Amino acid sequence: MTGADCRAGNQAPGNSLDAVPGMSLPLTGERTVPGIPAENYWFRRHEAAYQFTLPYVSGRSVLEVGCGEGYGTALLSSVAETVLGVDYDERTVAHAAASYPQAAFVRANLAALPVLSASVDAVATLQVIEHVWNHPQFVKECLRVVRPGGLLIVTTPNRLTFSPGLDAPVNPFHAREFTAVELVDLLSRCGVDVESVFGLHAGARLRALDTEHDGFVMAQLAGPPERWSTRLRDDVAAVGTGDFDVRAADVHIVDESLDVVVLARRPL
Numbered sequence: 190m191t192g193a194d195c196r197a198g199n200q201a202p203g204n205s206l207d208a209v210p211g212m213s214l215p216l217t218g219e220r221t222v223p224g225i226p227a228e229n230y231w232f233r234r235h236e237a238a239y240q241f242t243l244p245y246v247s248g249r250s251v252l253e254v255g256c257g258e259g260y261g262t263a264l265l266s267s268v269a270e271t272v273l274g275v276d277y278d279e280r281t282v283a284h285a286a287a288s289y290p291q292a293a294f295v296r297a298n299l300a301a302l303p304v305l306s307a308s309v310d311a312v313a314t315l316q317v318i319e320h321v322w323n324h325p326q327f328v329k330e331c332l333r334v335v336r337p338g339g340l341l342i343v344t345t346p347n348r349l350t351f352s353p354g355l356d357a358p359v360n361p362f363h364a365r366e367f368t369a370v371e372l373v374d375l376l377s378r379c380g381v382d383v384e385s386v387f388g389l390h391a392g393a394r395l396r397a398l399d400t401e402h403d404g405f406v407m408a409q410l411a412g413p414p415e416r417w418s419t420r421l422r423d424d425v426a427a428v429g430t431g432d433f434d435v436r437a438a439d440v441h442i443v444d445e446s447l448d449v450v451v452l453a454r455r456p457l
Contacts, residue, residue, distance in 0.1 A: 221316075222258045226426045227414035230406070232260075237433035238315055238344045238389055238448060239264045245340060245452065246272075249310035254299055254331055255317030259285025259292065265313065266292040273309075275302060300326055304334040307455075311340040316448070318372075319345050319363045328379040332455050341381060341453045345372060347388070347446050359410075369443040372451055381453040388446025390434045398424055 221231045239261040247268040256262045256274030262285065266272040274294045276282050282296040297303045299321065312331045321327045331341055346352075348366035352359040358366045367375070373383050395405060401424075402408040408421055417425075435450060443449055 223260050226422070227409075227417070230409060230425050230428045233428045233430050234389070234433060234447065235261065235316060236264070237430040237435065238450060240430055241387070241389075241435045241450065242313055242315070242342055243268050245342060246311050246313065249340075250308075251311045251313060252302070252304055252309045252334060254302065254312060254314040255320070256285060256294065257281060259289045259294060261315060262292045262294070263289035269311075273304070275299065275304075300330060302330055302334055306333050307336045307339075309335055309339065311335065311342065313342045315342070315344045316346065318343060319358070319366050322364050324365070324375055325379055328376060328381065332379065332381060335455045337455050337457045339455050341376075341455065343372065343376070343451045343453070344389070345449050347443065347449050349444050350447055367449065369440045369446075369449045369451075372449055373440050376451060376453050380456065382456050383451060383453045385437060385452040386440045386443060387435050387437050387450035387452075388443035389448040389450060390436060390446050392432045392434050395428070395432045 221228060221235050223232050225232075242265065246265055248270050251265055251269045251272045253262050253265060253272060253274045256276045258281065259274055262272055262274035266289075272292045274282075274285060274292055275297050276285070276294070277296065277298060279296050282294050285292075286294045295303060299317070300323065312335045314331060318324065318327060335341060345367050346360075346363075348358075348368050348371070352363075352366055358364075369386055369388070373386060376383055391399065391405075398405040402421060405424070409417070409425060414422065433447075436446075438446075
C-alpha cells in the first residue's frame with residue numbers, strides 16, 4: 190500500500206475514488222490513508238518513513254512525487270521552506286488541498302512533472318516507485334527537477350519481505366518491487382549518486398507481535414478486518430511510529446528490512 194495514487198501514462202492503473210474534500214479517502218488498497226483503525230499499521234509504517242525524512246528536507250524547497258492523500262506532504266511542510274505535492278488523481282488532489290492547506294498540491298502525470306528543471310532542493314517519493322511501469326523514465330524525471338547536488342529520497346517495500354518467494358507482487362497495485370541492491374542499481378544507472386541506504390525495520394514490540402500472531406502482517410492480510418480477532422484489532426490500532434526503526438546499513442545488509450530507504454543526489 191502507498192500514500193500515492195500512481196495512475197498516469199507510465200504508471201499502473203487503479204480505481205477511481207469518490208473523495209470528499211476534508212474527509213478521509215476510501216481505502217482501496219492502492220494507497221494508505223489515515224483515520225481507519227484497521228489500516229493503522231500501514232499508516233504508521235509510512236508515517237515513520239516521513240518522520241525519518243524530516244531532517245533531510247528542513248528549510249528546503251521540496252517536491253513530493255506521488256503525494257496521495259496528502260498527510261505526508263503536510264508533515265514535510267512542517268519543516269520545509271516550501272512543499273508541493275503532485276499526484277495524478279484529480280479527486281485525491283482536491284481532497285489533499287482541502288484537508289492540508291499548509292501545503293500546495295497539483296494534479297499531474299508523474300512521468301511529466303509540472304516543475305522547471307533544476308528548481309527544487311529535494312524530491313521525495315515515498316512508496317511510489319513500485320507502482321510505475323517505466324522506472325528509468327520515472328527516476329530521470331525526478332532527477333530533472335532537482336538542483337545539482339540536490340537530494341532524491343526514495344522509499345519502497347523490500348521485495349524480499351513484502352512478497353517473499355513470489356513471482357509477482359502480492360499487492361496488485363505494484364508493477365514491480367525492488368530489493369535494496371536492485372533499487373541502488375536502478376538509481377545508479379539513471380545517473381544518480383547514491384549516498385546512503387537504510388532499512389525500515391520492525392521494532393521490538395512489533396517483533397513480539399509477529400510471534401504472538403504467527404506473523405503480524407500476514408494475520409492482517411489473512412482476512413477482512415471484520416473477521417479479525419479482538420486481540421488483532423486492538424494490536425493493530427495500538428501501533429505507533431515509534432514501533433519502527435530506520436537503520437543505516439550496507440546495501441547488502443538490508444534484506445530483512447520491511448522497506449528500503451535510499452538517499453541520493455543529482456551530480457554537481
